[in-house]
Amino acid sequence: MKKLLAILMASAAAGLLLVAAPSAAQAATTGTITGIGGKCLDMTDGQSSNGTLVQIYDCNSTIAQQLTIGDDQSLQAQGKCLQVVNSSTDNGARVQLWDCNGSTNQKWGFSDFSDIVSISANKCLETSGGASDNRTPVDIWTCTGATNQKWTVHPGTTTTNPTDFPITEAQFNSLFPNRVATYSYQGLVSGAAKYPAFATTGDITTKKREIAAFLANVQHETGSLQYLRELNTANYPHYCDTSQPYGCPAGNDQYYGRGSLQLSWNYNYKAAGDSLGVDLLHNPDLVATDPTLAWGTGLWYWNTQSGATSVTPHNAMVNGNGFGATIRAINGGLECNGSNPDQMNARITNYKHIADVIGVSYGDNLSC
Structure with missing residues (x-):
């Protein structure tokens, strides 16, 4: 300059x-x-x-x-x-x-x-x-x-320009008018920059479907972006896996669900923190206070984890597996195969609404 x-x-x-x-x-x-x-x-x-x-x-x-x-x-x-x-x-x-x-x-x-x-x-x-x-x-x-x-x-430092992002800030704000401030649009863009393949892979239809699928699952997990922390405090002590060599240095009750996909368990805080370059094992509440991390931890799971399936949610969307495969990767054990159709259908409803707002078709295989 x-x-x-x-x-x-x-x-x-x-x-x-x-x-x-x-x-x-x-x-x-x-x-x-x-x-x-x-x-x-x-x-x-x-x-x-x-x-x-x-x-x-x-x-x-x-x-x-x-x-x-x-x-x-x-x-x-x-x-x-x-x-x-x-x-x-x-x-x-x-x-x-x-x-x-x-x-x-x-x-x-x-x-x-x-x-x-x-x-x-x-x-x-x-x-x-x-x-x-x-x-x-x-x-x-x-x-x-x-x-x-x-x-x-x-x-001339390269920047991530939200005009190239598959959802605009105006669309995001219209979808989540009651969101808490930590779930900011810029935090989403910043978190996405940590995983460059997210919402940039394939044609514009694929990109839009992926952002719609991610936000639909996030909407379901966070009450339309109103909750940063798991509501059931009785569960808080249950997320410390003491068999891990690093233990639970922040306290046995500090690894409950937080952020856009409700990151939980000490081993997930460590793995997500390692990926994002932040010590979340010792500072888990950063996920509920830092916009980039509130989104970034969810994007870590979306792009790198497959849950009980063999495919990550990111790969499911870019390879054409369909929205239903993302539900299976995130909460398939509780919602798929008829386990809880109401919860599954709520995610599908979210996905369709977001897809309508950003102007993209739904694709196939919406259920799991």
Whole structure:
């Protein structure tokens, strides 16, 4: 990404950073910006509304981490501008998204020393407290040269564009108007980026059928995306397999169902966490609080696990086995072969409705 601004010098007497205006040749450029720990600047939960706070998060190739440095000294994400909350100049003031309005509070300078400086506050963008954990807040602070104030701009970083995703955000929102915020559309896109074959394999009909099948099963498991955790608390102590060599370090009652496909059992938390690069064995509740993981754990199962069958739900859809095979892979022992036709038919109803909304035919073999 081209350097838009150069901090030319510091005036020791005034304590001011002098910032040059970008040249006419320095057109707006888009990419990602990484800081301490190699984490990306990220819009919390992939949101784009006014007041969305900025944080750092594992780089995941989604538009929540795609930033544009404008030749007007703005720093933009998801159609909004980054600004300091309440136009504050105080150390520790948070940074948020807001409608671009040209105010000084939305101006940023990029130095040759890897600083990003708030023009209005004359302070450096930093990760709060020097932490590098996911979801560490971003704020401004007196420039000290510390590692948590250093940023690297990456030009033209490839991103997952939801316009290429088989379901649009508007369609998703219309299907799940009462969903909890953690089940965000951007979280779905971010989780899908972890499994590149998901909803990208085959022709557009196959792609749409797969996203419809996945969401239909998720809808059934989560009460239309209203529940992040298993409701029956009496079951909580039952999901610790003590025969596993790693045991249940978070507690024997901490591996109950969570997330989009209600991940349960300590061995599944470990396997899903290993796949996603997160220690879920020690931190299982991340599945109920982190949007990418709430979706990503379900997508881990969908793309890698076959349950009591010989085919994963992903392969079932892309190979033409039909929606019924996904039910069998997820809960076949309880719902297929006449065991519980009402539950099976509820999933089928979900699938048909979602397919209708996104405009795709159902295919064959809907039941199991």
